Amino acid sequence: MFELLPYALLMLLVALLVDRLLGEPPNALHPVVWMGGMISFFDRRISRGHPRRERLLGALMALAVIITFSFLALLLMALVRHYLGLLAWALVGGVVLKTMFAMAAMGKHTEPVREALLAGDLELGREKAAMMVSRDVSQLDEGHVISCAAESAAENTVDSIFSPLFYFGLLGLPAAVAYRVSNTLDAMVGYLNDRHRHVGWFSAKLDDCTNWLMARAAVPFILAALALLGKDWRAGWRASRKYHDQTLSPNKGWHMSAFAGGLGIRFEKIGWYVMGDGPLPSGPEVLRDTIKVMTLASYLFVIAIVLPLYLLVGAEAQVLLEGLLLGLMGV
Numbered sequence: 001m002f003e004l005l006p007y008a009l010l011m012l013l014v015a016l017l018v019d020r021l022l023g024e025p026p027n028a029l030h031p032v033v034w035m036g037g038m039i040s041f042f043d044r045r046i047s048r049g050h051p052r053r054e055r056l057l058g059a060l061m062a063l064a065v066i067i068t069f070s071f072l073a074l075l076l077m078a079l080v081r082h083y084l085g086l087l088a089w090a091l092v093g094g095v096v097l098k099t100m101f102a103m104a105a106m107g108k109h110t111e112p113v114r115e116a117l118l119a120g121d122l123e124l125g126r127e128k129a130a131m132m133v134s135r136d137v138s139q140l141d142e143g144h145v146i147s148c149a150a151e152s153a154a155e156n157t158v159d160s161i162f163s164p165l166f167y168f169g170l171l172g173l174p175a176a177v178a179y180r181v182s183n184t185l186d187a188m189v190g191y192l193n194d195r196h197r198h199v200g201w202f203s204a205k206l207d208d209c210t211n212w213l214m215a216r217a218a219v220p221f222i223l224a225a226l227a228l229l230g231k232d233w234r235a236g237w238r239a240s241r242k243y244h245d246q247t248l249s250p251n252k253g254w255h256m257s258a259f260a261g262g263l264g265i266r267f268e269k270i271g272w273y274v275m276g277d278g279p280l281p282s283g284p285e286v287l288r289d290t291i292k293v294m295t296l297a298s299y300l301f302v303i304a305i306v307l308p309l310y311l312l313v314g315a316e317a318q319v320l321l322e323g324l325l326l327g328l329m330g331v
Contacts (some may be wrong), residue, residue: 006024007090008315012168012307014094019104029101031069031177035184038065044190046199054198058189061205066181073177083330095172100176101164103298106153110287113149117142117284127282135269143280144268150281150290151267154259155252157222159183161298162214172318182206186279192248208250215251220257220296221304225296228260231289236262239276246273263289 027033042061043270048054073096081089109132116125122145126137129145132152137145170174186207189200219240226233239261244253253275260267260276265286267275 004086004315004319005311007086008092008311009307010087011093011097011173011315012302012310014091015097015101016103016302017026018095018098019101023050023104023108024102031096031326032180032184035065035069035181036188038068039185041186043199048195048199050257051066051198053249055201058199059202061199062185062206067177069181070174070178072162072206074318074321074325076172077318078175078325079331081319081322082326089218089248093145097173097176100173100180102156102160102216103295106156106294107291110149110153111234112292114284114287141226142284143282144270145282146281146286147265147267150259150263150265150267150287151256151269153287153290153294154256154267157259157297158211158214158218158251158255159293161294162216162218162301162308163211163307165298166309167210169314170317172310172314172321174318174321176315179210182210211251215254217305218255218301221297221301222255222258222262224300225293226258228296229289229292231262232264233262233291235264236260236276242277243273243275246275248272259293 004088023141024030034273039061042064046054046057047063076096077089077093080092095301113126113132115126116122116128118143122142125142125145126140129140129149132136133148135148137148140148150317160183164176164179167179185203188203189196190204191200219237223233223236226236236258240254243257243260246257253273255274256267258276263276263278263286264280265276265281267273268280
């Protein structure tokens, strides 16, 4: 176990450094894009018109994609460790792990919205915000444009950072990959529209389950980040308790409303939800404040939870699974 610890630590550090310094790889090299391609392949081939059959095939699709990518990740890591050693194992694992979470990317998405609005170009701000959210932004005023961009960053604090890193800490890289597939399935087919209401039912429920714990566990870290940044963490806590049930998702309201309350604003998706007792954002600097809180909360979570969990549990679990796979392969 002790031989493994420095390499396990290195894997996590490599992932964080690659995220901060290099960001996302090109789409052609991004595993999440590959996941999306496989999901689309199956989704197009599921015939509609029979709800029970759609649910069954949708569940089988989800399990097939999750198992495929988790197995490939486990196989890759097992072969790298066996043939190239622990240093290569840590470096390759760090690069793969980085593609399972996106911390720095959120700032890169919100910054163009902020810059456009600071320049007084509301139309460009809408265009940039539309790249982050699925709602129609064409008629939104500045406050609602800022709100939707900040909401996206706040929501993805759990979906894109806390949850994948938690599962990595718990069971290693294959678990982080499995979570990322689950979340991608929900993003692609977990909608209540006619096409995906039944096909995406299993994916939507699975995503609710896999994010349930982290949506709630993220709140103390968000509150701590608010406090360290001089924001009103108590208002964040009050908002989280008051507005956590505003979204259709059983999870998203907890951490999103903590952001809104702590920043002294309200998030509003017209006709859907309102979170926070403050006014709509009055200026685009709220976007930078949101990213600062998200980033600090994420690093606090890594230090307090992910790092010790992976060193004590996840790394050993991952190596055990790799060994079992190599044994089955006769390597």
